[in-house]
Amino acid sequence: MKKSLITLLIALLSLLLHAPILAEARKEVSPQEASTHPFHLTQALIARTESGQTVRGTGTNLGKGAFLTAAHNLTDEQGQLRSGQTVETYNAQGKEVFHTGTSATPYHLAPSYSGYEDLKNDLALIQVDSSLGLPTDKQELKLAIYPQPQKLLGKTVSTMGFSSLTRQPYTQATGKIIRVEADGTLTADLGLVQENSGSPVFLDGQIMGIITAVTEECRGQSICHQATITPLTQDLKKQVLDKLGLEVRIVN
The missing domain is CATH 2.40.10.10 (Trypsin-like serine proteases)
Structure with missing residues (x-):
């Protein structure tokens, strides 16, 4: 499936109108939580x-x-x-x-x-x-490499990231890995928003990859319900x- 990169340039102020939808996909990292490991x-x-x-x-x-x-x-x-x-x-x-x-x-x-x-x-x-x-x-x-990505299907992963488009800039999301793509990247039903590129993805308390893109159905949208994960691999190591x-x- 084709992917498109998350737009990283600062978006127009009008995109802030999409912020209420965020509650369906991501939730705020509270000030108390933001100071704890690993959120800080x-x-x-x-x-x-x-x-x-x-x-x-x-x-x-x-x-x-x-x-x-x-x-x-x-x-x-x-x-x-x-x-x-x-x-x-x-x-x-x-x-x-x-x-x-x-x-x-x-x-x-x-x-x-x-x-x-x-x-x-x-x-x-x-x-x-x-x-x-x-x-x-x-x-x-801790960082982790999973050499057999098919075994990750159905696993629950979590992420946290920042965006200037949301009224609370620091948010988090949890979802499941639903596909292994032909290029070795993973697709997960993680809610994300522009400027989340580079966010860590955790599995069992370890970083197994980062958020790098949205899927094709999300092209042109500031908020998406599926994310592309670039997993850590032996080559990247x-x-x-x-x-x-x-x-x-x-x-x-």
């Missing part, structure tokens, strides 16, 4: 270029100086990093958590990533240059995750 590690991402272009998404501070997000939050349509880009992240209270700065090569993508249509490789790490209040020396979250020494569990 997921943050709103804002990438800015020299030309003034702004892209919004979501990502997760994994520890060990690594921030996990979708590759397309950081690149152009052909998969090339945007020139002169800087990234800032914010927590649910609107406080800046980290920013890129002095590191010469803060972004780590799969060398095979070819752009927006390459969903199976749509994963990136940002090397944290300045962290405000979060540890960078140890891995806070070798190409991306190993660059910062992240520990990953293989679940057979």
Whole structure:
């Protein structure tokens, strides 16, 4: 089934009118919950270029100086990093958590990533240059690879992410994996909204992938009831995750 990427550019204010529908697909992360593990590690991402272009998404501070997000939050349509880009992240209270700065090569993508249509490789790490209040020396979250994706069908997964389009910007959703696609990505009946790209997907308390796209039936909509998950794989481990020494569990 064809996919289309979640639109990441800031939408028109009129799209806020869709916010009441959100209750059917996602629910608010309460202020109390937002400060607890692992919710406090997921943050709103804002990438800015020299030309003034702004892209919004979501990502997760994994520890060990690594921030996990979708590759397309950081690149152009052909998969090339945007020139002169800087990234800032914010927590649910609107406080800046980290920013890129002095590191010469803060972004780590799969060398095979070819752009927006390459969903199976749509994963990136940002090397944290300045962290405000979060540890960078140890891995806070567990990562898991499921080599046999067909065994994931029917499994319940959860996610949390940020969007400027919702009246409460930090929301969460739970759903089941309903398809394994030909490219190896997964489809789940998870409610999502624009700017959720890069949100972590949890199974049994471990991150097994990230949200990267919506399905074809959701094209042009700001809110959707199905999401595409880019799962962690052995290839992504070798190409991306190993660059910062992240520990990953293989679940057979």
